[in-house]
Amino acid sequence: MAARKSSAICWVVALLFSLLSLVFILIIILSGIGGHVLADYMTINTSDLDIPPKLGSSTILNDLKSVAGLDWVGSDTTAESLGLSPTYSLNLLTACSEDDESTTCGTPKVGFNFNPSSDLHLDGTSIQGTLSSAYSDELQTYSKVSTFVGVGYIIGAVFSGLSCLFIIVSRCFPKAILGGQISSGVAFLFLLASAIASVVTFIKLTNTFNNALGDSGVRAQTSSKMFGLGFGAAALTFIAFLLMFPLSKGSRSQPKRGVDITDAKEVPGPKPGFLRQVTTWNQHKYMQVEKQKPVIHNRSPSGGSDREALIAAVEDDFSHEYPSDLAMGPMEKKQKKQTGRSRDPGAAYDPHVNTAYEPQMPTAHDPRWL
Secondary structure, three states: OHHHHHHHHHHHHHHHHHHHHHHHHHHHHHOOHHHOOOOOOEEEEOOOOEEOOOOOOOHHHHHHHHHHOOOOOOOOEEHHHHOOOOEEEEOOOOEEEEOOOOEEEOOOOOOOOOOHHHHOOOOOOHHHHHOOHHHHHHHHHHHHHHHHHHHHHHHHHHHHHHHHHHHHHOOOOHHHHHHHHHHHHHHHHHHHHHHHHHHHHHHHHHHHHHHHHHHHOOEEEEOHHHHHHHHHHHHHHHHHHHHHHHHHHHHHHOOOOOOOOOOOOOOOOOOOOHHHHOHHHOOOOOOOOOOOOOOOOOOOOOHHHHHHHHHHHHHHHHHHHOOHHHHHHHHHHHHHHOOOOOOOHHHHHOOOOOOOOOOOOOOOOOHHHO
């Protein structure tokens, strides 16, 4: 009873953790889709953006402006002049612009990457020529890692969903828990790799943005919420994976359904077929019979000798199978009754007790005289 209770607790906790992990992964993937930002990796603030004009460093044009009052230099570039929103949030599959009234998100796609030069319209400003090669290299690295992280979380979501399904099915089919273990293990590897890659990449990207655009009033900041969801999903998946080990051991040691070991009885063998039940089709059972001594008739010219030999053989036959008191008892009683009639002991077996035995005359048909 205690083993079943602990197994049920492991099953419930494993299913709960797998479902929570799946929810965390879906938040990471779906954040920003449909204009709903649930969590983000990085936030970019452009409210203080102020980029001087390209000719702002020319002293001649600045002197003409001060003397003649003509503006040959141009005005500074701000977020308002570029038509930018005060805040931008970077998600897994898209980026969203946020202001006081609404949130606008781009089309989600796997491998999305944010490029300030194009997305913040900085390619036509004076800051474009001042960006270092390290900034460009970090943007290329971010583009590649973004594709890996997106694919990793999608694969993790698929295998987490399969793990939940296998855990549910294992209540009816215990061996299905092995599929849940495999699915949870694969999901954990992809989730952990994606979480680590995202943390390393976005921290570096934030530092790169601040170093390259910080003097222009652009501020980038990472968000711990998305990182927490990633590592939380990986941790929950791993715990669910460990909780499935007792369940898998119980499924291997569990007896077949419908068979109780304590109530098991010897199963009788199959009954013989119809033909075996018919007498004619059965094999005859033989029993060894003790060999009897042959009866030897010693013929002699005397009729009395033949009769005595026959009586001796019969008595020997009876004494072999029955006790002496049973074999000879009836004969002795009969002989005692006939003692007065005949002095010959063999007369007890003569059917003609009233007739004295005399040897007959030999005839041509008597075999004794042939």
